[in-house]
Structure formats: structure tokens, C-alpha cells
Amino acid sequence: MKIIDAKVIVCSPGRNFVTLKIVTDDGLVGWGDATLNGRELSVASYLKDHVAPCLIGRDPHQIEDIWQYLYKGAYWRRGPVTMTAIAAVDMALWDIKAKVANLPLYQLLGGKSRAGCLVYGHANGASIDDTIEAVERHLEEGFKAIRVQTGVPGLAKVYGVGQPNGFYEPATKGLPQESIWSTDKYIQHMPKLFEALRDRFGPDLPLLHDVHHRLTPIEAARLGKMLEPYHLFWMEDATPAENQDAFRLIRQHTTTPLAVGEVFNCIWDCKTLIENQLIDYIRTSVTHTGGISHMRKIAALAELYQVRTGSHGPTDVSPICMGAALHFDISIPNFGIQEYMAHEPLVNEVFPNSYRFENGYMVPGDEPGHGVTMDEALAARYPYDPAYLPIARLEDGTLWNW
Numbered sequence: 105m106k107i108i109d110a111k112v113i114v115c116s117p118g119r120n121f122v123t124l125k126i127v128t129d130d131g132l133v134g135w136g137d138a139t140l141n142g143r144e145l146s147v148a149s150y151l152k153d154h155v156a157p158c159l160i161g162r163d164p165h166q167i168e169d170i171w172q173y174l175y176k177g178a179y180w181r182r183g184p185v186t187m188t189a190i191a192a193v194d195m196a197l198w199d200i201k202a203k204v205a206n207l208p209l210y211q212l213l214g215g216k217s218r219a220g221c222l223v224y225g226h227a228n229g230a231s232i233d234d235t236i237e238a239v240e241r242h243l244e245e246g247f248k249a250i251r252v253q254t255g256v257p258g259l260a261k262v263y264g265v266g267q268p269n270g271f272y273e274p275a276t277k278g279l280p281q282e283s284i285w286s287t288d289k290y291i292q293h294m295p296k297l298f299e300a301l302r303d304r305f306g307p308d309l310p311l312l313h314d315v316h317h318r319l320t321p322i323e324a325a326r327l328g329k330m331l332e333p334y335h336l337f338w339m340e341d342a343t344p345a346e347n348q349d350a351f352r353l354i355r356q357h358t359t360t361p362l363a364v365g366e367v368f369n370c371i372w373d374c375k376t377l378i379e380n381q382l383i384d385y386i387r388t389s390v391t392h393t394g395g396i397s398h399m400r401k402i403a404a405l406a407e408l409y410q411v412r413t414g415s416h417g418p419t420d421v422s423p424i425c426m427g428a429a430l431h432f433d434i435s436i437p438n439f440g441i442q443e444y445m446a447h448e449p450l451v452n453e454v455f456p457n458s459y460r461f462e463n464g465y466m467v468p469g470d471e472p473g474h475g476v477t478m479d480e481a482l483a484a485r486y487p488y489d490p491a492y493l494p495i496a497r498l499e500d501g502t503l504w505n506w
């Protein structure tokens with residue numbers, strides 16, 4: 105069998121997605137997600153101009169060899185653009201291999217290690233009361249684990265806190281919007297939120313919180329300590345993770361579990377944190393971290409240290425990523441939790457899929473492959489529309505960590 109076409113499709117059914125379609129001479133099609141929020145066209149070009157020509161004529165069964173060819177053969181290794189492009193190829197090739205085998209992809213990855221994948225939803229509100237209502241709505245929908253974000257008194261806008269209906273979209277059309285950030289105001293407010301949540305919902309509900317890289321190491325240590333009485337499931341992205349020694353400092357001060365890695369793109373980004381047991385959950389995603397092949401290596405490394413996975417699953421990766429992620433999640437021994445921000449109905453029409461949310465868990469479909477395809481004609485009606493994540497500044501105008 106040979107690859108005869110590798111086509112890159114950019115569309116924007118409400119938000120931008122980059123998709124790779126690999127076609128074989130047997131008429132099989134594999135789908136990969138290559139969406140890098142705010143930098144979409146760089147991956148589209150990397151794939152179209154540099155990767156696709158190298159794929160034509162290759163045997164799609166040679167997944168590991170093609171992965172190594174793209175990683176080592178490029179000379180320039182790692183980085184979000186490269187690793188997202190490689191991920192799309194990897195996902196599409198696993199899709200094809202599973203279709204040839206006539207099996208759902210998880211069967212090729214070792215079969216099911218669990219009945220379903222625990223997911224967490226996003227509850228957020230401008231005030232603590234609004235946030236409590238958002239948590240109630242999530243419980244009614246069946247969620248068994250919930251991430252909570254809330255507005256901070258004195259700050260006009262807080263990233264991750266959306267409109268009155270609770271939905272938020274990370275990127276906005278046009279150039280990046282700017283908002284003002286105050287660490288002091290934020291840190292003072294957060295314990296009040298979690299105290300109110302535990303009063304209302306009791307001790308059992310798994311609650312997660314995302315700090316979005318905003319704190320210094322000692323501030324993160326302080327927040328982790330202040331939140332200990334409310335025993336979070338995790339505190340996510342407490343500091344920017346380029347300085348990985350920061351996690352040593354945070355760890356020395358708090359038992360609040362730590363999650364990091366949604367902006368990581370390879371196993372080398374994870375190595376120190378995992379081997380030194382400085383984190384509890386690794387948040388790399390199939391789309392941004394080299395695909396299923398590379399994610400399996402990261403999970404295997406993490407397994408040695410009782411670190412579990414908690415993959416990034418925002419609306420800014422396509423349903424193809426969610427489909428592939430669920431096959432990965434259900435198969436590995438050290439799965440922890442999967443983020444699940446449901447896509448808008450139109451996005452699910454553009455990317456028909458068979459995964460299901462059932463009583464707090466997600467399960468992949470059972471048809472051959474990863475179970476997600478694309479309606480190219482529908483996608484063509486929604487051309488690329490530039491959108492960007494917001495930018496944060498301190499009250500004195502200093503550009504701050506995203």
C-alpha cells in the first residue's frame with residue numbers, strides 16, 4: 105500500500121482548524137488534526153510545503169519510521185509547529201492502519217484498560233454565585249469532575265471566564281485583545297471560591313483549577329498551600345514552565361497536586377518534571393505533542409513515576425484530536441482524566457464523530473480507525489478567519505505571562 109495524496113484543509117466553522125487528509129492507493133483515508141491556536145497557517149505551510157511531498161509513495165503502515173524520518177530528518181527538531189505537523193501525520197497513519205485491520209484504534213494500542221475515560225468540564229462565572237450555578241449545571245449534565253474559574257473583584261476580565269451562559273472561547277477574531285491582571289487580587293479571591301464550593305458541594309466532588317501560567321514560583325507555592333483545605337484534584341499551569349526548577353520550589357511547600365504540559369510539545373519537555381516527581385499530571389495532547397506514537401512514550405515514562413495523564417482538550421483542537429485522544433486514553437494504564445470542552449454543533453457537523461459522553465465519562469466509537477472524519481464540502485463554506493488568544497498586562501502596563 106502507498107500514500108498517494110496528503111492534503112491540508114484549513115477551515116473556520118466558528119473557529120479555525122487545520123486538518124490533514126492522507127489517501128492511499130487502496131482508497132483508504134486517514135485524518136489528522138494539526139490545529140495550533142493562533143498560529144494555524146504556519147503548521148498548514150509546514151505540512152503542505154515540507155511534509156506532504158515526502159509522504160507520497162511511502163507505505164502508510166511504517167508509522168514509526170515515518171515519524172522518525174520527519175523528526176530526525178528535518179534537522180530542526182521539536183517545537184510546536186514541527187510537533188503539531190508530525191502529530192497530524194501520525195494520527196492519520198494510525199487511523200489508516202486501524203481501518204486496514206478493521207478495528208477501532210484502541211485495539212491496536214493494547215485494548216481497553218478501562219470502561220470509559222473520566223472527563224472534566226469547564227464551569228465558570230463572573231461571581232462566586234454564578235460559578236456555583238455553573239457547577240450545578242455541569243452536575244445536572246452528568247459531569248463527575250469540574251474545572252472552576254471565576255471573575256476576580258477589581259479585574260474587568262479574567263481569562264477562562266466566559267459569557268453569562270458559561271461558555272467561553274479562548275480566541276477572539278481580529279488581533280489579540282489585552283486585559284489587565286493582578287496577582288494579588290487573584291490570590292486573595294481564590295480561597296473564597298473554593299471555600300464556597302466545598303460548603304455547597306461537600307468534600308467528594310473532584311474540582312480542578314487552571315492558573316494559566318500567571319504566578320511566580322513563590323506565589324504558586326502560596327496559592328497551593330492556601331487551597332490545601334479544599335483538596336483540589338489539581339492546580340494547573342501554576343507558573344510558566346520554561347523554568348522547571350520552579351516546580352521543585354512549589355512542591356516543597358504544598359501537597360496540592362500539580363498539572364502541567366498543555367504547551368509542551370515533546371518528551372524532552374516532560375522528562376525532568378516526571379523523573380523528579382515534581383508533577384502529578386502531564387497535560388500534553390495528541391495534536392500538539394507528536395501524535396499517538398509520541399504520547400505513548402510520554403505515558404510510559406510517566407507510568408514509572410506514578411504520574412498520570414490529563415490531556416489538554418480545549419475547543420481549539422478539532423474533534424479529530426478528541427477522537428484520537430480517547431483511543432489513547434482508554435488504552436494506557438496511567439490515564440488520569442481528559443479535558444472535555446464540547447464543540448459547537450456546527451463543528452461536530454464538519455467533523456462527524458462517534459465518541460460519546462455518558463454519565464461523566466467519554467468513550468470512543470467502535471468503528472474501524474479513530475472514528476472521526478470530515479465533511480470537506482461543508483468545511484469549504486467556512487474559510488480561515490484570523491483569531492487570537494488575549495494578552496495580559498499588569499496594572500502598570502507590564503506585559504505579563506499568558
Ligand code: CS2
Pocket residue numbers: 141274314316366416417418420443493
Ligand atoms: C486552557 C485552554 O484548556 C485549558 O486548560 O488553558 O483554554 C488554553 O488556554 C487554550 O487551549 C489555548 O489555546
Ligand code: MG
Pocket residue numbers: 314316340341366
Ligand atoms: Mg490550561
